[in-house]
Amino acid sequence: MDEVVKIINDIKAGNIKPIYFLMGEEPYYIDKLTEYIEENVLQEHERDFNQTVLYGRDVTIEDIVGNAKRYPMMADRQVVIVKEAQELARTIDKLESYAENFQDTTVLVMAYKYKTLDKRKKLVKLLDKVGLVFESKKMYENQVGTWIQRVLQGKGYSIEPKANAMLVEFLGNDLSRISNELNKLQIILPKGHTICAKDIEENIGFSKDFNVFELQNALGAKNQLKAYKIAKYFADNPKDNPMVVTTSLVFSYFVKVLKYHGLKDKNPKNVASVLGISPFFIKDYDVALKNYPMKKVSAIVAGLRDIDVKSKGVGSNSLSNHDLLKEMLVTIFN
Known part of the structure; x- marks a missing residue:
């Protein structure tokens, strides 16, 4: 992510903000930036006295401000890191007073994961003015x-x-x-x-022959024997192959086949972009396109919706995973 690289390069160049408010649904980049600041803003010998790590569930905003207002000891700055800051969501607006009168020898990092603040809020505008507000969005x-x-x-x-x-x-x-x-x-x-x-x-622990990836290929090629073997393996190993996940991925696969049918521009580059797949796999979708007419794919997608509901326990108390998988394959192949 280019924005993350820029933030890190700015820190390397000595352009360090007094406040970093890292928020968003994707925790990966929040963790990476927090980790980088934790390991690089202060030299190792400065950290014992000048680096404080707090956790949102254990502190109040007043505790954080108290720590941030301290002066560094035998160093140019101190670092205060608040992990799991989303635990302070109800009182986070109290941080306004610190943003209005921050300690310029402190680097305050708020790791506010899985949530975002409304950017119209006074607090966000203040933080963005005096420090840096970074939103980590989920990747498609x-x-x-x-x-x-x-x-x-x-x-x-x-x-x-x-x-x-x-x-x-x-x-x-x-x-x-x-x-x-x-x-x-x-x-x-x-x-x-x-x-x-x-x-x-x-x-990484994925079975070479019995995985959803191979199931999709078998379905696309109308290889019934292989598909039923994989389904049996899934039914015998439900912990590693949850029915809800299997149904979701197979549903997603046939939705892509349906989209492919509807494309006027079947140029490989456009197909890969619209379906969200690697161009390497277009040939597999070409096979499915020939094996399943558009009308049949529409019926499969409708049937898979019903099976998905059943896999989540709605109206299917008497159906085992084996029965649901069998019903799924019957829906596809018949």
């Missing part, structure tokens, strides 16, 4: 693949399209979880390595 799934490539490239790795798509398919847009899995791979694999599907299967 069709942007995650590019993000994975950029992260890996920055660390000296590359990744094959199929492996990239598998990560997005299985982990969605949870950047923290994806980052943790990539870190595991970097410990195991040498720098310069191109991460492939086999690396994902062997080191």
Whole structure:
């Protein structure tokens, strides 16, 4: 994210704000910026006396202001970090008084995760005037693949399209979880390595043959035998393959096929953009397009909506995962 890079570069250049209010639905960048400030604004020997880490559930705004108003000891500045600051949502407006009269030798960091403040509020305008307000927004799934490539490239790795798509398919847009899995791979694999599907299967715990990715391929190709084998595996291992997740991903797959049918411009670049997939996988969607007419795909999507409701326990108390999976495949193949 370019804005995150700019903030870090500004800190490196010595352009350090007195207040950083980091908020938003995506915790990954909030954590990364907080961690960077924690590890880089002060030198190691200055931190014992001049760096304070507080937690929103344990303190009040008055406690935070009290800490922020102190003077540094044998250093040019002190750092006060408030993690889980969203716990102070009810009283956060009390921070206005500090923003109006802040301590210029203090760097105050508020990590306000999973929530945002109304930017029209007086507090936000004050914070933005004297410090920095950063909003960390959730990334759309069709942007995650590019993000994975950029992260890996920055660390000296590359990744094959199929492996990239598998990560997005299985982990969605949870950047923290994806980052943790990539870190595991970097410990195991040498720098310069191109991460492939086999690396994902062997080191992140996804079954090579029995996963939603392979189920989608089997459905698209109308390979009934393979689809039923995968469904049976899912039914026998419900903890690793929750029915709600399976239904959601299969539903999403057929919605993309339906969108593909409706496209006038079937240029690969446009298809990849509209469907939010890697161009590498368009050929798989081409197969599904030939196997399922638009009218049939519409019926499948409608049927999957009903199964999704049942998978969430509405009107299906007597149906097991095995029965629901069987019903899903019957809906698709018949």
